[in-house]
Amino acid sequence: MRAGRSPPKTGEAPSARDEFLAAVDSVKRLPPSDRVPPPPARPPAVARQRQADEAAALEAARAGWSALQDEDFEPEQSFIRPGLRTDTLRKLRRRFWSIQAQLDLHGHTRAEAHQALSIFLTECRSAGWRCVRIIHGKGLSSPNQEPVLKSPVRRWLQRNDQVLAYCEPAAVDGGSGAVLVLLKAS
Numbered sequence: 091m092r093a094g095r096s097p098p099k100t101g102e103a104p105s106a107r108d109e110f111l112a113a114v115d116s117v118k119r120l121p122p123s124d125r126v127p128p129p130p131a132r133p134p135a136v137a138r139q140r141q142a143d144e145a146a147a148l149e150a151a152r153a154g155w156s157a158l159q160d161e162d163f164e165p166e167q168s169f170i171r172p173g174l175r176t177d178t179l180r181k182l183r184r185r186f187w188s189i190q191a192q193l194d195l196h197g198h199t200r201a202e203a204h205q206a207l208s209i210f211l212t213e214c215r216s217a218g219w220r221c222v223r224i225i226h227g228k229g230l231s232s233p234n235q236e237p238v239l240k241s242p243v244r245r246w247l248q249r250n251d252q253v254l255a256y257c258e259p260a261a262v263d264g265g266s267g268a269v270l271v272l273l274k275a276s
Contacts, residue, residue, distance in 0.1 A: 168257040169248050182257050182272050187221035189263070189270070190214075194225045195239055203239050207246055211273065215252050218276045223259065228267035237267070247271060 104112070170179050181187070193210040195203045207224065214222050224247075229237035247253045247269070255272045259265065 168255070169244070169253075170255040171253075174254060178255050178272065179257055182221070182255055182270055183259070185263075185270075187272065189221055189223045190219040191217075192223040192225060195243070196225065196227050198239070200239065200242055203243065204246060207243065208250075211250060211252050211271075215273055215276055220273055220275060222271050222273065223263065223268055224271060225264055225268045228265075240266070244269065 168179055168183075170176075191210075191214055193206065195206065198206060203226070210222075210224075224243060226239040226243045227237060229235055229240070232238050244256070247256050252273050253271055254274055256269050259268055259270045263270065
């Protein structure tokens, strides 16, 4: 018998441990192997870019700005007539209404652009179109690389009674160089 084992006392049934030790009593240890042990487990992967993105978003939120906001934010980016539902602008931004016509004002002077815009809005209203895009440009070819028609176009749209709302579209629809306009139904 090996050390650490005591024989069962007479009259007692052998315990499960004693039965196991009796069963493996004749087992012999294998000689040492020449196999290479497996490498230690690698630590779990750390998503550093995700952590950096979350930290940047948190910092932007603390600063009071949305992380998705454009750098060239202006208060005049969107407009909605008083009395309209607040989700109208959200629907317009998300293209709830399809764009039915567009006007490109590249190369126009302010006077020409104002006249072209007035004519275009009247034609759209008479055709029954509700959602149109007006491209005023980003000003990349202007002397100071600043948009020349952006602010005037938006002021003219606010003064026009046919316009219910407007907003700056997504980048694929022109971004800061265009404006989506929702017109009154005819």
